[in-house]
Amino acid sequence: MIIDERYLTFMNSFAEGNTEFLENLEADAIANYVPIIRKDMQNFLKVFLQMKQPKRILEVGAAIGFSSVLMATYNPVDCTIDTIENYDKRIPIAKKNIEDAGFSDVITLHHGDAAEILPTLEGPYDFIFMDAAKGQYPVFYPMLKALTKPGTVMITDNVLQDGDIIESHFVVTRRNRTIYKRMRDFLYEAGHDSDFSSTILPVGDGISLLVRK
Ligand SMILES: C[S@@+](CC[C@H](N)C(=O)[O-])C[C@H]1O[C@@H](n2cnc3c(N)ncnc32)[C@H](O)[C@@H]1O
Numbered sequence: 001m002i003i004d005e006r007y008l009t010f011m012n013s014f015a016e017g018n019t020e021f022l023e024n025l026e027a028d029a030i031a032n033y034v035p036i037i038r039k040d041m042q043n044f045l046k047v048f049l050q051m052k053q054p055k056r057i058l059e060v061g062a063a064i065g066f067s068s069v070l071m072a073t074y075n076p077v078d079c080t081i082d083t084i085e086n087y088d089k090r091i092p093i094a095k096k097n098i099e100d101a102g103f104s105d106v107i108t109l110h111h112g113d114a115a116e117i118l119p120t121l122e123g124p125y126d127f128i129f130m131d132a133a134k135g136q137y138p139v140f141y142p143m144l145k146a147l148t149k150p151g152t153v154m155i156t157d158n159v160l161q162d163g164d165i166i167e168s169h170f171v172v173t174r175r176n177r178t179i180y181k182r183m184r185d186f187l188y189e190a191g192h193d194s195d196f197s198s199t200i201l202p203v204g205d206g207i208s209l210l211v212r213k
Contacts (some may be wrong), residue, residue: 041204061132123147160206
């Protein structure tokens with residue numbers, strides 16, 4: 001938790017809530033330990049969609065389809081969403097959720113490793129949401145960049161790793177050391193890429209927000 005839970009509860013208490021379908025889907029995800037975007041990130045995305053009104057959206061990391069259904073629900077313009085998931089067990093669940101939400105014609109679920117699928121996609125996208133294996137962000141970044149155009153927004157979730165990313169190398173486990181190092185590499189690369197304006201915001205688990213110049 002990068003923001004004191006009391007502040008988060010306070011801030012979230014002013015949000016209007018989601019559709020009944022999304023509320024149920026969120027409860028289902030939490031009950032089954034499926035990681036999905038947090039409440040403050042949901043609220044941020046909804047406002048962002050109103051501002052940007054993206055027609056072509058790409059998501060890396062579908063899980064059971066919660067965030068793609070949220071984007072399809074709250075984007076005020078007609079859009080298409082390509083979302084990628086590699087965990088076999090989640091594919092039929094995501095597919096069913098997308099169908100039940102009535103968005104089969106809006107959301108295309110790609111089954112496989114994003115590193116293999118991304119080069120096969122045709123850009124440019126208006127909005128890219130990266131929410132998959134944190135250690136692979138430096139690998140995905142150039143592939144995603146190839147799918148942008150001036151004005152494309154790229155948001156990457158979980159970049160502050162519950163605050164652990166700033167901890168000393170010596171107090172984190174070996175596995176997390178590798179993930180945090182790769183995350184820092186990604187943040188450095190994205191932050192120093194002169195093709196983008198960028199910032200990091202303490203929303204959800206920390207997001208990186210990039211806009212292609
Ligand atoms: C945090 S969850 C996504 C949550 C989803 N965006 C939501 O909020 O509803 C991350 C997902 O990325 C998937 N994933 C991880 N590495 C991947 C890869 N290399 N290619 C495709 N999917 C991947 C995981 O299986 C997991 O379901």
